[in-house]
Amino acid sequence: MSARLMQGNEAIAEGALKAGVRFFGGYPITPSTEIAESLAKLLPKFGGTFVQMEDEIASMGVVLGASLAGKKVLTASSGPGISLKQELIGYASAAEIPVVIVNVQRVGPSTGQPTAPSQGDVMQARWGTHGDHSIIVLSPWSVREAFDLAVKSVNYAERFRSPVILLTDEIVGHLRENVELPAEVEIYPRRTPKISRAEGYQPYAPDEDLVPNVANFGEGYHIHVTGLIHDDTGFPSGSPKVTREAIKRMHEKISRAEDEIIEVHQEFMDDAEFAVVSFGGTSRTAYEAVLNARKRGIKIGFVRLITIFPFAEKIIRELSKNLRGLIVAELNFGQLVNEVERAVAGQCAVKLCAKYDMTIFEPEEIETSIDELIAEVNGNG
Amino acid sequence: MVERSYEKFFRQNRLPHLWCPGCGNGIVMKAIVQAIEKNPAYTQDNTVIVSGIGCSSRASGYMDFDTLHTAHGRAIPFATGVKLARPELNVIVITGDGDCTAIGGNHFIHGCRRNVDLTVILFNNNIYGMTGGQASPMTPLGKKATTAPYGSVDRPFDACKLAEAAGATYVARSTAFHVQHLVKMIEDGLNNRGFSFIEALVQCPTAYGRRNKMGDPAKMMAWMRDNAVMKNSWDKLPDEKKIGEKFPIGLFYKAESVDYDTAYQKVIDAAGGGAK
Numbered sequence: 001m002s003a004r005l006m007q008g009n010e011a012i013a014e015g016a017l018k019a020g021v022r023f024f025g026g027y028p029i030t031p032s033t034e035i036a037e038s039l040a041k042l043l044p045k046f047g048g049t050f051v052q053m054e055d056e057i058a059s060m061g062v063v064l065g066a067s068l069a070g071k072k073v074l075t076a077s078s079g080p081g082i083s084l085k086q087e088l089i090g091y092a093s094a095a096e097i098p099v100v101i102v103n104v105q106r107v108g109p110s111t112g113q114p115t116a117p118s119q120g121d122v123m124q125a126r127w128g129t130h131g132d133h134s135i136i137v138l139s140p141w142s143v144r145e146a147f148d149l150a151v152k153s154v155n156y157a158e159r160f161r162s163p164v165i166l167l168t169d170e171i172v173g174h175l176r177e178n179v180e181l182p183a184e185v186e187i188y189p190r191r192t193p194k195i196s197r198a199e200g201y202q203p204y205a206p207d208e209d210l211v212p213n214v215a216n217f218g219e220g221y222h223i224h225v226t227g228l229i230h231d232d233t234g235f236p237s238g239s240p241k242v243t244r245e246a247i248k249r250m251h252e253k254i255s256r257a258e259d260e261i262i263e264v265h266q267e268f269m270d271d272a273e274f275a276v277v278s279f280g281g282t283s284r285t286a287y288e289a290v291l292n293a294r295k296r297g298i299k300i301g302f303v304r305l306i307t308i309f310p311f312a313e314k315i316i317r318e319l320s321k322n323l324r325g326l327i328v329a330e331l332n333f334g335q336l337v338n339e340v341e342r343a344v345a346g347q348c349a350v351k352l353c354a355k356y357d358m359t360i361f362e363p364e365e366i367e368t369s370i371d372e373l374i375a376e377v378n379g380n381g
Numbered sequence: 382m383v384e385r386s387y388e389k390f391f392r393q394n395r396l397p398h399l400w401c402p403g404c405g406n407g408i409v410m411k412a413i414v415q416a417i418e419k420n421p422a423y424t425q426d427n428t429v430i431v432s433g434i435g436c437s438s439r440a441s442g443y444m445d446f447d448t449l450h451t452a453h454g455r456a457i458p459f460a461t462g463v464k465l466a467r468p469e470l471n472v473i474v475i476t477g478d479g480d481c482t483a484i485g486g487n488h489f490i491h492g493c494r495r496n497v498d499l500t501v502i503l504f505n506n507n508i509y510g511m512t513g514g515q516a517s518p519m520t521p522l523g524k525k526a527t528t529a530p531y532g533s534v535d536r537p538f539d540a541c542k543l544a545e546a547a548g549a550t551y552v553a554r555s556t557a558f559h560v561q562h563l564v565k566m567i568e569d570g571l572n573n574r575g576f577s578f579i580e581a582l583v584q585c586p587t588a589y590g591r592r593n594k595m596g597d598p599a600k601m602m603a604w605m606r607d608n609a610v611m612k613n614s615w616d617k618l619p620d621e622k623k624i625g626e627k628f629p630i631g632l633f634y635k636a637e638s639v640d641y642d643t644a645y646q647k648v649i650d651a652a653g654g655g656a657k
Contacts, residue, residue, distance in 0.1 A: 061488070069470065070466065
């Protein structure tokens with residue numbers, strides 16, 4: 001396949017299609033609209049369905065209905081739209097419905113700066129909907145990776161029957177790069193019941209990996225799906241034991257697969273005394289800053305979180321044992337830094353390099369932070 | 382013993398239901414399965430029942446189909462997703478006055494506008510029953526609720542007029558008293574290919590009737606009998622007689638219009654995507 005010039009948002013649409021997505025429900029919002037526009041054009045070519053809904057809540061509802069009817073589904077939005085989607089992200093979590101939600105982050109809170117990049121939704125991605133829930137959050141740094149992570153998000157949503165958030169930003173969303181896309185990708189198929197109704201099928205009985213094999217609608221299983229806490233039958237239960245076990249299982253189905261899910265891109269770490277931790281569009285600048293600092297003889301490494309949640313706690317903790325200090329560079333007032341500090345647990349210095357003024361980082365800004373950190377650690381800051 | 386063939390449509394192990402003694406919801410739930418029974422295109426395997434949140438929306442759990450008890454107000458978007466994903470399935474929505482016309486109001490009018498092939502049955506008990514009797518957008522003026530202790534001053538919706546204006550292609554109203562009529566209204570709605578809306582007035586003796594001194598459930602149903610006027614008769618009434626608590630029931634509107642699935646199949650054809 002020859003290289004094509006495309007945008008990060010378009011690559012997400014292409015990746016989703018390649019992974020088998022055949023249903024998209026959305027609502028226009030900058031800077032994610034190109035995902036909807038691409039799929040409005042592409043989905044019907046594959047016999048799929050694109051529907052523009054009346055609001056973001058309905059966009060979530062329509063994709064969850066389609067997912068229960070057996071389609072692989074995607075929705076995309078940004079800022080205020082993602083806030084509105086939270087209600088039914090929780091429903092997807094409780095009722096274990098596969099769905100991928102793309103968040104092309106822009107500056108908030110509220111309407112904020114609609115066309116400007118930000119990474120201010122990190123903790124919302126983890127905890128945006130109410131109640132105890134688990135979630136998978138992935139973040140790409142390039143157009144090609146936007147494609148790859150779109151595929152991965154769809155596969156994880158299906159495998160774990162969980163909402164997956166593809167947390168990108170305006171930088172990657174609107175970035176144009178020449179990319180070669182693979183002709184084929186690995187696809188995780190929709191889970192299906194292993195036994196019949198007559199054999200005592202229960203839609204929410206967990207399989208060995210703790211994930212239930214919920215039947216699609218229209219297959220004769222007569223299943224009941226609800227956002228109420230339910231037992232293996234799918235029907236609501238008022239029992240403390242059922243409640244405890246349901247919440248625990250929904251966390252553990254993801255946490256027990258953490259080592260597989262968590263991906264961290266590391267470079268220049270062999271001799272590193274310091275490192276810059278970043279994700280998404282900011283990693284492009286952080287990489288440049290690390291290269292520049294290395295040219296100046298500073299032993300600094302590059303750590304990029306591809307999986308934001310579940311958080312790479314063990315990896316960061318291990319790294320920090322051999323480091324003197326870490327920079328966390330993020331386009332917000334400081335969110336991921338708290339997770340990093342928790343993982344580091346005092347084993348090395350942690351310094352926040354934050355920016356929240358609509359503009360992306362310049363490499364010099366991160367380099368200045370690196371120099372400051374080194375000075376602080378050396379006791380002459 | 383009278384043969385009750387409709388019983389197969391219920392999940393016997395989920396009964397008895399949680400509704401209060403004298404509640405009208407069970408009558409409407411039964412009317413729905415009786416209408417389904419009359420339509421050979423609707424089977425327990427190819428019909429999906431979708432509901433929102435509230436007393437009436439608990440009906441989905443008692444009905445032996447694929448059933449989807451969604452979030453408050455969101456039944457119509459979920460149902461739209463099921464229908465557009467698999468157009469061969471029949472999709473019925475069960476909702477209440479608060480669920481459909483307050484928190485789900487936007488979804489309701491846009492469902493009507495798109496003319497998605499759904500049959501939406503609104504159980505109108507004029508109150509939020511599950512939460513204990515708060516005023517809904519369909520609580521009549523002057524009626525009392527826990528959040529309208531001096532009588533409601535909020536002008537109520539006429540959900541049928543709303544549905545018609547928003548583009549529904551089948552609009553009807555009946556009551557829990559007029560059971561045979563109610564079954565017929567639902568049956569005709571199931572046969573309409575497009576967005577069908579049936580408002581079913583139900584008595585809520587616990588959270589609405591009691592507070593408004595409307596008497597026991599039988600008295601509330603007698604009120605329906607005495608005040609509901611068949612559409613044909615209603616149309617002949619001079620305006621000065623359309624007063625007090627009288628209200629029309631029957632088929633209000635029916636139109637032939639392309640449903641959303643049919644329209645979208647044309648999009649797929651134009652894009653060269655073949656069958657959905």
